[in-house]
Amino acid sequence: MHETKRRHLTVLRTELIAPRMQRITLGGADLEGFTSLAPGDHVKAFFPDPTVGEIVTPVVVDGRPQLPTGPGEVIARDYTPAAFRPIGEHGPELDLDFVLHADGSHAGPAASWAAQAKPGDPLIIGGPRGSRVPPSDIRRAILIADESALPAVTRWLDLLGEAEVIGLFSALEPGTSQYLSGYEASAREFRWFSGEDRNTRIAETLAGLAITESTLVFLAGEAGSLIPLRRHLRRELGLPKEQVDAHGYWKQGEANLDHHAPLDPSDPD
Ligand SMILES: Cc1cc2nc3c(=O)[nH]c(=O)nc-3n(C[C@H](O)[C@H](O)[C@H](O)COP(=O)(O)OP(=O)(O)OC[C@H]3O[C@@H](n4cnc5c(N)ncnc54)[C@H](O)[C@@H]3O)c2cc1C
Structure with a gap:
C-alpha cells in the first residue's frame, strides 16, 4: 500500500504519440514521493466540471471520502501511470496516456479534457493506493x-x-x-x-x-x-x-x- 494523497498537478506538455493516443505530461511539487511499482497500478484523475469551471473533489470526513455538498460534480476516471520521472526537465514528471475515443455524442469528460489540454491546465490525481507487484520470475x-x-x-x-x-x-x-x-x-x-x-x-x-x-x-x-x-x-x-x-x-x-x-x-x- 502507498500513502494516499491528493496531488494538485499542472500540465507541462502534451503530445499525440500515436493515432488517438495523447500523452499528457504532468508536473508539480505534489509529485514528491509518488510511487507506482506495478503494471496494473492506476491513479484516479479528477477533471474540471464544465458547469462550475473547476475541479470538484470528494471531501474527506472521518477519513472517508464523501460527495461534497457544494455546487458541481465530481468527475473522476482511472488512468495508468505510464511513466514517472522523479527528476525531469521541470522537476518530477508523470506521463498519463489518454485514448482520444471521443466521437460525437459518446464523448467522455476524460478523453475530451485530454484532447484540449494545454500547458498550465490543472489536474488532480489520487493514488495509486497500492501496487500488486507480479512475481519476478515470469519467463x-x-x-x-x-x-x-x-x-x-x-x-x-x-x-x-x-x-x-x-x-x-x-x-x-x-x-x-x-x-x-x-x-x-x-x-x-x-x-x-x-x-x-x-x-x-x-x-x-x-x-x-x-x-x-x-x-x-x-x-x-x-x-x-x-x-x-x-x-x-x-x-x-x-x-x-x-x-x-x-x-x-x-x-x-x-x-x-x-x-x-x-x-x-x-x-x-
Ligand atoms: C485500472 C485502469 C487503468 C486504465 N488506464 C487507462 C489509460 O492509461 N489510458 C486510457 O486511455 N484509459 C485507461 N483506462 C480506461 C479509462 O478509465 C476509461 O476509458 C474511461 O471510461 C474514460 O473516461 P471518459 O470520461 O473518456 O469516458 P466515459 O465518460 O467513462 O465514457 C463515455 C463513453 O465513452 C465510451 N468509452 C470509454 N472509454 C473508451 C475507450 N477507451 N474507447 C472507446 N470508447 C470508450 C464509454 O463506453 C461510454 O459510452 C483505465 C481503466 C482502468 C480501470
Whole structure:
C-alpha cells in the first residue's frame, strides 16, 4: 500500500504519440514521493466540471471520502501511470496516456479534457493506493490489450525484461502500433488487430497459442470483449486465477465503468 494523497498537478506538455493516443505530461511539487511499482497500478484523475469551471473533489470526513455538498460534480476516471520521472526537465514528471475515443455524442469528460489540454491546465490525481507487484520470475507472458491498456502493456514490458512475450493488441487505427516502437525485442512478438472483426481474430489467435503452466496471461480493455477470452482461459483450459490477470478498463456504452465489479458476472472470481 502507498500513502494516499491528493496531488494538485499542472500540465507541462502534451503530445499525440500515436493515432488517438495523447500523452499528457504532468508536473508539480505534489509529485514528491509518488510511487507506482506495478503494471496494473492506476491513479484516479479528477477533471474540471464544465458547469462550475473547476475541479470538484470528494471531501474527506472521518477519513472517508464523501460527495461534497457544494455546487458541481465530481468527475473522476482511472488512468495508468505510464511513466514517472522523479527528476525531469521541470522537476518530477508523470506521463498519463489518454485514448482520444471521443466521437460525437459518446464523448467522455476524460478523453475530451485530454484532447484540449494545454500547458498550465490543472489536474488532480489520487493514488495509486497500492501496487500488486507480479512475481519476478515470469519467463513467458501473453499480453492482450486494446488502446486503453497499452500504457499498462509498456509497464509490463519494462518489468518482463528478457522474458518471452506474445502481444495481441486491438486498435481501431492500424498506426497505433507506433505506440510500442522502441519496445520490440527478439523474444517479443507483437500482433496488431484492427477492423470490425478484430476481437474475433484475437480470440482465434489466442485459441491457437500453446499456454503452459508457466505462462502468465494479462488481458485488459473493453470489458465485454474480454469475457470470451477469459472463459477460454479459465474454463476451457482450466488455468488457475493466479495465471489469468483480466481487467475490464471500460465498457461499450457505459460511462465510468466500475472496474472492481466482476468482469464476467456469470463467473465472478
Ligand atoms: C485500472 C485502469 C487503468 C486504465 N488506464 C487507462 C489509460 O492509461 N489510458 C486510457 O486511455 N484509459 C485507461 N483506462 C480506461 C479509462 O478509465 C476509461 O476509458 C474511461 O471510461 C474514460 O473516461 P471518459 O470520461 O473518456 O469516458 P466515459 O465518460 O467513462 O465514457 C463515455 C463513453 O465513452 C465510451 N468509452 C470509454 N472509454 C473508451 C475507450 N477507451 N474507447 C472507446 N470508447 C470508450 C464509454 O463506453 C461510454 O459510452 C483505465 C481503466 C482502468 C480501470
